[in-house]
Amino acid sequence: MAVGSCESIVLLYSQPRIPRSALQIRCSSSLASKQASSSSKIPSALQDFEAVIGVETHVQLGTATKAFCGCLSQYGAQPNSNVCPVCMGLPGALPVLNERVVDFAVKLGLALNCDLSLRSKFDRKQYFYADLPKGYQISQFDIPIARHGSIEVDLPVEYGGGHRKFGITRVHIEEDAGKLVHAGGGGRLSGSPYSLVTFFFSSCCFSLLVFVDLNRAGVPLLEIVSEPDMRTGIEAAEYAAEVARVVKCLGIGSGSMAEGSLRCDVNVSVRPRGQAAFGTKVEIKNMNSCAAMHRAIDFEILRQVALHKEGLESKIVQETRLWEEGSQRTVTMRAKEGLADYRYFPEPDLLELVLKQEQVDSINEALPELPNETRRRYEALGLSMQDVLVLADDKSVSEYFDSTLEQGADMKMAANWIMGDITAYLKTEKLSISDVKISPSVLAELVSLIKDGTISGKIGKEISDEAEIASLVDKVLLENPKQLEAFKKGKTKLQGFFEGQVMRSTNGRVNPILMKKVVAQKLGLS
Amino acid sequence: VKPPNVGELCEKARLSLTPDEAAEIGPQISRVVDWFGQLQEVELDNVDPAIRVGHEVESQRGLRRDEHLDFTEKDSMVASVGEKEGVFIKVPKILN
Numbered sequence: 001m002a003v004g005s006c007e008s009i010v011l012l013y014s015q016p017r018i019p020r021s022a023l024q025i026r027c028s029s030s031l032a033s034k035q036a037s038s039s040s041k042i043p044s045a046l047q048d049f050e051a052v053i054g055v056e057t058h059v060q061l062g063t064a065t066k067a068f069c070g071c072l073s074q075y076g077a078q079p080n081s082n083v084c085p086v087c088m089g090l091p092g093a094l095p096v097l098n099e100r101v102v103d104f105a106v107k108l109g110l111a112l113n114c115d116l117s118l119r120s121k122f123d124r125k126q127y128f129y130a131d132l133p134k135g136y137q138i139s140q141f142d143i144p145i146a147r148h149g150s151i152e153v154d155l156p157v158e159y160g161g162g163h164r165k166f167g168i169t170r171v172h173i174e175e176d177a178g179k180l181v182h183a184g185g186g187g188r189l190s191g192s193p194y195s196l197v198t199f200f201f202s203s204c205c206f207s208l209l210v211f212v213d214l215n216r217a218g219v220p221l222l223e224i225v226s227e228p229d230m231r232t233g234i235e236a237a238e239y240a241a242e243v244a245r246v247v248k249c250l251g252i253g254s255g256s257m258a259e260g261s262l263r264c265d266v267n268v269s270v271r272p273r274g275q276a277a278f279g280t281k282v283e284i285k286n287m288n289s290c291a292a293m294h295r296a297i298d299f300e301i302l303r304q305v306a307l308h309k310e311g312l313e314s315k316i317v318q319e320t321r322l323w324e325e326g327s328q329r330t331v332t333m334r335a336k337e338g339l340a341d342y343r344y345f346p347e348p349d350l351l352e353l354v355l356k357q358e359q360v361d362s363i364n365e366a367l368p369e370l371p372n373e374t375r376r377r378y379e380a381l382g383l384s385m386q387d388v389l390v391l392a393d394d395k396s397v398s399e400y401f402d403s404t405l406e407q408g409a410d411m412k413m414a415a416n417w418i419m420g421d422i423t424a425y426l427k428t429e430k431l432s433i434s435d436v437k438i439s440p441s442v443l444a445e446l447v448s449l450i451k452d453g454t455i456s457g458k459i460g461k462e463i464s465d466e467a468e469i470a471s472l473v474d475k476v477l478l479e480n481p482k483q484l485e486a487f488k489k490g491k492t493k494l495q496g497f498f499e500g501q502v503m504r505s506t507n508g509r510v511n512p513i514l515m516k517k518v519v520a521q522k523l524g525l526s
Numbered sequence: 527v528k529p530p531n532v533g534e535l536c537e538k539a540r541l542s543l544t545p546d547e548a549a550e551i552g553p554q555i556s557r558v559v560d561w562f563g564q565l566q567e568v569e570l571d572n573v574d575p576a577i578r579v580g581h582e583v584e585s586q587r588g589l590r591r592d593e594h595l596d597f598t599e600k601d602s603m604v605a606s607v608g609e610k611e612g613v614f615i616k617v618p619k620i621l622n
């Protein structure tokens with residue numbers, strides 16, 4: 001019965017089109033198809049229930065070297081080329097903490113409005129797995145470097161907009177594990193591997209070989225744990241997108257879910273509206289984009305609510321489920337056999353992590369403008385929320401925009417140019433905004449010329465070279481011999497037809513006055 | 527302190543003990559834990575809790591610079607790995 005309702009739920013969520021953009025438009029617009037906008041209203045089925053969602057994020061730091069040794073931290077290097085006794089866990093090797101990891105951790109803690117622990121420590125999180133050479137992961141257990149923070153997001157306009165503030169429970173430093181490669185493909189899913197051992201067994205029992213690449217072992221991570229403040233898939237997805245924006249803005253990592261430098265796991269439970277006690281928490285892994293997070297969470301909420309409505313809430317068990325991108329649903333890994341016991345104890349090989357207040361203060365003063373601050377500033381300038389969200393999504397775009405404004409350009413026109421034509425150009429040419437050849441000052445000049453009325457808006461992109469127009473007209477006449485024949489025989493109205501065809505062939509970008517003149521010439525009318 | 531569950535401990539540490547060995551080791555573990563239990567007798571009313579053992583040495587923060595440094599014997603280290611498949615380290619199939 002419950003399965004039946006899940007099938008119908010899947011139909012509601014048939015895969016939306018995901019338009020691409022070289023400007024890495026915020027995750028929300030990747031769902032900005034007509035199908036998605038219908039899910040912005042809460043289905044009536046959900047109104048009696050409230051979903052409680054928490055997100056755990058692992059951020060890979062962009063330091064040159066690993067957390068505890070001088071090996072390079074390098075994506076795509078030949079397997080097992082960036083290794084040493086420390087990160088391979090060979091006997092006698094000792095870890096030494098990378099000072100830049102501390103710097104980045106402080107930056108992120110401050111950007112997330114956290115209380116920093118001026119004294120914190122490292123602990124050993126112990127378990128056995130092929131990609132964990134030491135048999136433990138160096139992490140921070142009970143005294144993390146940062147706690148009690150918050151992050152503010154603006155929900156996409158197409159989902160009703162709105163401002164939210166979500167709590168951050170903690171941020172701590174830890175090291176990444178190596179990579180497993182199976183002969184049958186696959187590897188470790190993001191997050192804790194404890195329950196994944198069983199996954200490998202069930203899905204890869206025909207794989208006799210497991211290969212290990214330790215290049216990634218020891219790469220520094222920051223783990224961010226949110227408060228369970230999110231209530232919908234879009235809220236959680238936007239939280240993740242904002243974390244990625246902050247990471248990129250601070251310059252502490254590439255913050256890309258697609259590349260694996262930003263990994264999110266979510267915890268989802270539902271409870272009848274008004275109930276104080278939380279429902280059973282289900283963990284979801286294997287989401288590779290903000291859009292996937294959105295869909296996975298919304299699916300899981302409906303799955304749990306459906307079970308409640310059938311009186312089958314006992315079937316919701318504490319487990320880890322995987323998001324299947326192909327079938328657009330969550331599926332059970334094997335149910336957890338009790339909680340993992342990591343036998344944490346303080347890492348004896350590392351000193352206490354001590355921060356000096358002066359160090360923290362100077363980092364705080366040097367923080368760049370954060371994405372939320374940029375959005376508030378653009379709102380105050382009078383831009384629409386839709387424009388604000390696009391322009392403030394990527395720091396290099398907002399810097400370009402700010403630069404254009406500094407040169408005196410009209411705000412609304414500069415915004416439209418950047419969001420419209422420049423975005424389209426970058427998309428077709430596959431460039432990023434820093435590559436674009438129109439410098440902010442040139443764009444500002446162009447914008448002011450348009451504003452003065454010196455040139456029309458279309459001129460900026462117009463074809464007005466007569467020789468070029470002539471060859472375009474020739475092409476059109478060649479391609480339409482029947483109409484040319486008819487014109488010569490007296491159907492003079494076809495002049496308009498040829499003009500239209502030339503206009504179409506340039507997507508409206510040709511100077512109309514010049515074009516008409518050339519067409520008339522070529523038709524022998526002048 | 528509860529007596530140790532030797533079976534559970536073996537499971538977590540991935541050790542196999544015969545029933546005789548397990549019977550013998552249980553009391554030994556208890557005696558070690560009890561010996562450390564002497565620490566409970568220390569007066570701690572006027573002592574601030576420490577985060578970890580070891581006193582802080584002002585001049586040494588225990589940090590290193592974010593600079594590349596390869597292990598000098600990297601090639602022979604990698605070569606001495608038990609089983610390889612090309613550049614990968616080969617390991618037995620993972621069992622639960």
